[in-house]
Amino acid sequence: xRYLLSLLAALSLCGALQAxxxxxxxxxxLPGEGHWVLxxxxxxxxxxxxxxxxxxxSMLSSRLSYGLDGERAVFLDLPARxxxxxxxxxxxxxxxxxxxxxxxxxxGPVDTTRMSLSLGATLPxxxxxxxxxxxxxxxxxxxxxxxxxxxxGTSLTxxxxxxxxxxxxxxxxxxxLNMRFAAAAVWRIDPVRYSSSxxxxxxxxxxxxxxxxxxxxxxxxxxxLAPGLLYEAPSFAAELSYALPLHSDELESRPELDGALxxxxxxxx
Amino acid sequence: MNHSFTWAALSLLSLSLACQSAPSQQNAPTAEFRNAEAIGxxxxxxxxxxxxxxxxxxLIDLVGVFDVEVDMERGFVTAKxxxxxxxxxxxxxxAITAAGFTVPDSAGxxx
Numbered sequence: 001x002r003y004l005l006s007l008l009a010a011l012s013l014c015g016a017l018q019a020x021x022x023x024x025x026x027x028x029x030l031p032g033e034g035h036w037v038l039x040x041x042x043x044x045x046x047x048x049x050x051x052x053x054x055x056x057x058s059m060l061s062s063r064l065s066y067g068l069d070g071e072r073a074v075f076l077d078l079p080a081r082x083x084x085x086x087x088x089x090x091x092x093x094x095x096x097x098x099x100x101x102x103x104x105x106x107x108g109p110v111d112t113t114r115m116s117l118s119l120g121a122t123l124p125x126x127x128x129x130x131x132x133x134x135x136x137x138x139x140x141x142x143x144x145x146x147x148x149x150x151x152x153g154t155s156l157t158x159x160x161x162x163x164x165x166x167x168x169x170x171x172x173x174x175x176x177l178n179m180r181f182a183a184a185a186v187w188r189i190d191p192v193r194y195s196s197s198x199x200x201x202x203x204x205x206x207x208x209x210x211x212x213x214x215x216x217x218x219x220x221x222x223x224x225l226a227p228g229l230l231y232e233a234p235s236f237a238a239e240l241s242y243a244l245p246l247h248s249d250e251l252e253s254r255p256e257l258d259g260a261l262x263x264x265x266x267x268x269x
Numbered sequence: 270m271n272h273s274f275t276w277a278a279l280s281l282l283s284l285s286l287a288c289q290s291a292p293s294q295q296n297a298p299t300a301e302f303r304n305a306e307a308i309g310x311x312x313x314x315x316x317x318x319x320x321x322x323x324x325x326x327x328l329i330d331l332v333g334v335f336d337v338e339v340d341m342e343r344g345f346v347t348a349k350x351x352x353x354x355x356x357x358x359x360x361x362x363x364a365i366t367a368a369g370f371t372v373p374d375s376a377g378x379x380x
Binding site: 020029030031032033035069070071101104106107108109110111112146151193194195196197198199200201232233234235236237266268 | 311312313314315316317318319320321322323325326327338339340341342343344345366367368369370371
């Protein structure tokens with residue numbers, strides 16, 4: 001029922017947004033043909049394994065994307081995980097994927113609607129304490145629409161089951177078939193109107209993120225709200241977002257999340 | 270949980286309805302032109318500076334092009350080239366399309 005409501009909301013957004021890429025919601029954006037985009041994100045998360053106990057964990061993630069043509073790209077994810085004060089950082093499982101933007105409708109100077117499908121897998125390449133130990137496939141469907149200053153986006157990600165991480169940080173590391181639905185609203189704060197030359201833009205973002213087991217929608221799940229800021233210049237972008245838990249339910253395989261701070265940089269060349 | 274999700278879904282629904290009626294920054298496209306020094310055409314879908322920068326990269330790769338002006342306000346792109354090397358309209362459109370953008374069909378031709 002929860003996902004039905006979310007999907008209905010997502011579908012209803014479909015007339016509205018496109019290219020500003022929020023932090024937690026996948027967007028159908030791609031590097032141009034023969035070009036690269038590097039996205040570096042640092043995420044600091046606080047968990048509550050038991051009442052009164054707090055644990056901090058961190059993730060430094062690099063995604064390198066290469067544009068094959070105007071509609072297709074390949075990407076590589078390299079995560080490094082830190083599991084609190086008692087353990088140093090270690091390399092997590094590398095992910096490889098292919099992204100296809102199968103729909104693009106440009107209806108005005110800045111107005112566009114786009115959809116993409118990503119397929120890939122994480123490989124059991126990480127250090128012993130930071131690996132799922134198996135090849136884990138994933139699929140992601142993303143939609144975005146931009147109309148004037150407002151962009152809206154939604155994404156639905158399915159990640160196959162594998163061995164759970166020994167200390168899972170996120171919903172998709174619990175060894176179950178997981179589903180993540182995210183929705184974003186991005187509002188261009190500045191400039192109100194673009195000038196005749198290419199210039200940077202600043203956006204306010206609000207995202208809604210939900211995680212659940214795909215085969216048991218009434219089981220383990222969580223809902224997060226993430227306000228943030230995005231600064232986008234022609235050749236780089238910076239992002240800052242803080243995810244707050246709105247609600248969690250039946251969490252057994254991983255500790256409660258108190259909050260997660262994300263800082264990211266994206267470079268285009 | 271169900272209440273939270275219902276609330277969230279309804280909020281998104283409301284937001285989306287508001288978005289559908291949000292005014293777009295859309296101006297009448299300037300007529301295209303091509304002369305001995307440059308070519309300029311309206312382009313749609315330049316929704317963010319980073320995206321629009323793809324156009325600059327793509328056009329500057331064309332032989333003879335030495336400068337590209339992207340006007341996101343009007344939705345107009347101009348490529349300046351050495352004499353004799355100004356891209357044809359087809360070359361320009363092909364580069365724009367490959368970058369993921371659209372040259373509207375209704376753009377009026379002019380030289």
